[in-house]
């Protein structure tokens with residue numbers, strides 16, 4: 001059996017709201033559509049969705065951004081569009097989503113069109129604080145390996161203001177085949193500082209994580225620690241999720257926040273002080289249950305750890321890409337690289 005393909009942080013194109021957002025968004029979307037192998041028709045649909053989302057942000061948001069990226073989860077490449085804003089939110093989501101309800105001047109113009117055009121669409125709005133939108137445009141199916149099974153996985157990174165490379169990165173893969181039920185391994189890494197040298201530490205961490213044959217999070221962390229020697233170092237946490245037992249075991253060194261997030265609860269999983277690549281001491285492993293309707297959330301200190309589940313009603317029901325995006329947008333700082341990964345085990 002071919003091993004499942006890992007899901008990893010890739011390049012994310014961030015376009016901040018401002019003059020020419022729609023045109024810039026369409027330009028970048030066309031490049032990504034080509035890279036992902038979208039048909040001309042789907043590329044045109046994506047361009048239309050980008051225009052609608054950009055116009056919405058320009059008209060109604062105090063601050064906003066589009067994020068575009070190619071994902072290759074499993075056998076199918078796709079372009080993902082995120083539209084994130086700080087703004088009034090949408091009071092009546094149902095009517096905003098009704099196709100054709102494009103009364104100019106109303107927040108939510110074109111949302112129905114985006115939903116109709118996209119293969120996958122999700123939206124989460126916070127009255128008085130802003131809205132996050134996720135839309136996915138898929139290429140024709142290819143013949144690659146299946147994605148990581150038994151879980152929904154996504155993440156998001158954003159470099160510090162003014163940088164293009166990001167030291168925050170994440171990866172998820174299946175535990176090497178062997179006896180016992182399939183388990184998932186999740187890594188969140190924050191390369192020290194920012195810029196290309198931080199990104200290099202992140203790259204090395206992903207390689208070491210991918211290549212480690214260890215089963216225990218503490219051993220995988222040790223392998224990453226070894227792989228980061230000679231780099232700037234990083235805060236790293238590794239989690240192992242058992243989808244059947246619905247448990248998670250986490251071992252981290254340095255400042256990575258880890259939570260089991262429920263609809264109105266947040267359980268913290270501790271990390272040990274240290275810097276992978278320099279000194280990780282003897283990090284302890286912590287375990288927790290991962291009940292249905294809960295998500296495992298790991299993020300760097302580019303997000304404030306002080307966000308609370310009650311500030312994000314309904315968020316855990318959303319797709320992991322939107323959970324990650326909303327938390328990053330609402331709790332993230334622009335003065336540091338930011339990164340987050342979210343794993344849900346379907347009921």
Ligand SMILES: [Mn+2]
Pocket residue numbers: 190193300301302336337
């Ligand atoms: Mn950081």
